[in-house]
Amino acid sequence: QSALTQPASVSGSPGQSITISCTGTSSDVGGYNYVSWYQQHPGKAPKLMIYDVSKRPSGVSNRFSGSKSGNTASLTISGLQAEDEADYYCSSYTSSSTSVFGGGTKLTVL
């Protein structure tokens, strides 16, 4: 199975909004509303930020939001803060009964 496609890096200034894309196929992202997003700080385990395309787990800031159009999902972070600087990964369930992750995006807060 092929990894989902994410940009290698994105950047933004404090207070701005950024969007990270995650492109798959009709067999994964486009076929199911089971896209999730994870935040990973250096040396730490990933943390679930968004599940089922746009739902936020309890305790996750409402500055984080998710959406999907066709085979592409997106994570938007509004009101960027220094603590948001991290790697972000998308993931999706697939028609082969497997899970697949994206290659990851490094977010830099300028």
Added chain:
Amino acid sequence: QVQLQESGPGLVKPSETLSLTCTVSGYSISSGYYWGWIRQPPGKGLEWIGSIYHSGSTYYNPSLKSRVTISVDTSKNQFSLKLSSVTAADTAVYYCARGYCSSTSCYKGWVQSFDYWGQGTLVTVSS
């Protein structure tokens, strides 16, 4: 509070079998959900290895399927990973995680997300 903790050797010789165990606390594995293994080579991205349901149903990454076995021991509230014939390419931080699914999704084998993760354990393959 659900917590997961990986344990096992940090060094494995090439061609041998990597074995890791994940101990779950704060939730009974037999109550439901899927339980998965994900790895991350140094400086690289996340790779899903496989998931297991509390009943024992398993799903594996096709690229690793011939070498992977995931099992569950509900009496110990643990699940385990075995990866055979390892090479240097298998050097990675290995995470265990809970695979969230709704009642309908669990029945169909659909893992919607991974909501709780262990801290990860580095396994190095080297002679």
